[in-house]
Amino acid sequence: MALPKDPRQKMINIMYLVLTAMLALNVSAEILNAFNIVNNSINTSNNSLTDKNNLIYAQFAEQMKDNAAKVAPLKAKAEEVKKLSADMYNYVETLKNLIITESGGKDDKGELKGQSDLDAPTRVMENMKKGPELEGKLVALRNQLLGFVEPKNKDKFAKTLPLKIEVGKSSNDHGGGPKTWTTYHFNMVPTIAAVTILGKFQNDIKNSESAIIDDLYRQIDAQNFKFDKIRPFISLNSKNLMAGQTLTAQIAVGAYSSTVNPTIVVNGTPVNAVEGLGTYSIPVSGIGERTISGTITLPNPTGGDPISQHFEETYNVGASTTSISADKMNVLYIGLQNPISISAAGVPAESVSASISGGNISKRGAGEYTVTVSQPGKAVINVVANVDGKVKTLGQKEFRVKRVPDPVLKVGFNKGGNMKAADFKVQQGLGAVLEDFEFEGVKYEVVGYRIGVSAKGKEYQEGEANSAYFPGSIAASVRSLRPGDEVYFENVKVKGPDGIVRTMPSTIFKLN
Known part of the structure; x- marks a missing residue:
């Protein structure tokens, strides 16, 4: 039979769930700082894209x-594309401001008060339904731009x-099927993360606007172009990289001729240009801010001196930040499915893998991840x-490996010592409760025990059980127990x- 839980145990379980939830909500300062760095980079990129798009207009x-x-x-x-994109960009900006306001606004230094x-x-x-509204608007804008x-x-x-709207990539943890687009992006994320995600959508809007107006501009006969001045543009695959990653820069001019490619030099190295676009790649190293610079040169269409323009772009190289945490404290238990969470800043989850010793x-x-272990001691997750x-090593962490603690033996709600005879007599067996x-x-399963009944005025009765239930040989003795007897x-x-x-x-149970 299923032996009932102690009410005190139920309260302990509830208190633990609350503590676990509080721990899960604790976002580290390193993660918040990483989001700040990415958000600032996105804002800088958006400003550069605005300048580039304005030049095309x-x-x-x-x-x-x-x-x-x-x-x-x-x-x-092109003007219609500009208006559609600007309206959508501004709408996303209002959502960012609304979230910032809801989280406490900004301090005197302009920083978010409630980043976490x-x-x-x-x-x-979700509650105010701004997520589904944003999703619908982004889908509509994508279709309009196409x-x-x-x-x-x-x-x-x-x-x-x-600008892509990906839906249902993550499964619901509670078995409810795929998450909604809103839940996937914004459910229980820190304010700085939500603002960064919205900034990323603004960046997608700017980049999509740029792609469409560039295509419209290319439809003008290139032979009619007259270059009286040029302005270089450089696009990095990322402005925040880890040591060992590759920096890729795309360099172009605002307008170009299909028959005349520019001469591009980056960090002293000539770069081949195709259809006005040059691609330059180098592996990054070191920690901190780095710079690439160079020149773009085009022949003067009027026959004068070549037209040259200098460019310069900065990017940041940071160390990898890897998080490995045990969802149930810093211990792995033998015989259990131990849940583990692993994340690495700047690296997509699908690119991360883990192994364990022991x-x-x-x-x-x-x-x-789920971890199973079989021997007590220590285990290391890499x-x-x-x-x-x-393949790049991101980090490792050592965990203690322990056996599940011993249970407490109970008859009913009592775990030894004094117990009312009337309460003991109505029980059917011995339980083991963790x-x-x-x-x-x-x-825990009780697989056997020896039970002895010492009743006043009667012979000592003893029996062997091969399950949690009292053996039949002493059933009559249990039913006749009185105060003063011992089991x-x-x-x-x-x-x-x-x-x-x-x-x-x-x-031993002493009955009263």
């Missing part, structure tokens, strides 16, 4: 002087357009990642989740 105006009839329809489409606040993003994006692409190129643009580890989701096609343990639902349990055998049978200390 200005080029449309310049082309109107030479061929207004041909350029006007393309310019009108997990409630504000959830409240705004509508400006020539039909023959639409499939290509649909694959490469930066056990087995299996992946059960993004950043989530984390690696595939970074730019190379108290004050981090894992819920871990049970002994000896050689008690229990089997835990590790499958090992343990012998428990003897216990």
Whole structure:
């Protein structure tokens, strides 16, 4: 039979769940700082994209002087793209401001007061339904932007357009199927993370706007271009990298001729240009801010001296930040499915893998693993990642390996000592209960024991049990127990989740 739980045990379980939840909500300062760095980088990139896009819009105006009839329809489409993108960008900005306000606003230095606040993003994006509204608007904008692409190129643009709305990539932890787009991005994330994610969507909007207007501009006959001045643009695959990763920079001019490629030199190295675009790649090393610089040179269409322009771009190289945490304290228990969370800043979860000494580890989701161990002592979890096609060690952590603690022997709610005779008589067997343990639902099975009944005025009765139930040989003695009698349990055998049978200390019940 299932032996009932002590009410005190239920309260302990509830208190532990609350503590676990509080620990899960504790976001480290390193993670918050990493989001700040990425957010600042995104804001810088957005400003650069705005300058670049404005130059393209200005080029449309310049082309109107030479061929207004041909350029006007393309310019009108570009202006419409500009308005759609600006409206969407500003809408996302209002969401960022709303989340910041909900989390406490900014301090005198302009920094977020509630960077680690997990409630504000959830409240705004889920409870206030701003997340589904944003998702719908982004889907609509993507479709509108693709509508400006020539039909023959639409499939290509649909694959490469930066603005993509991915739904259902993560499974619901509670078995409810795929998460919604809103829950996947904004449920219980820190305010600084939500602001960074929204900034990333703004960056996608700017990049998509840039891709569409560049395509519209290329539709103008390149032979009609007149270069009187140029401005270089450089795009990095990331402005925040780890040592060992590869920096890739794309360098281009705002307008170019399909028959005349620029001469590009980066850090003293010539770069081959195709259709006006040059790509420069180097492995990064060291820690801190780094710079690439160079020149872009084009022939003067009027026959004068070549036109050259200097450029310079900075990026940051940081060390890897890897987080390995045990969801049930810093201990691995033999015979249990120990849940482990692993994350590495700047590395996608699908690129991260882990191994363990003295056990087995299996992946059960993004950043989530299950560990099984068999021998007490210590185990070390090692984390690696595939970074730019190379396996890179990110970190390791040592855990203690312990057996599940011994249970407490109980008859009913009592665990030895004094017990009312009336309460003992209605019980059917001996139970083994695990108290004050981090894992819920871990049970022990009583596989055998020797029971002795010492009743006043009667002979000592003894019986052997091969399960939790009282043996039939002493059933009558148990039913006739009275105050002053004593019941002994000896050689008690229990089997835990590790499958090992343990012998428990003897216990006595004095009836009153």
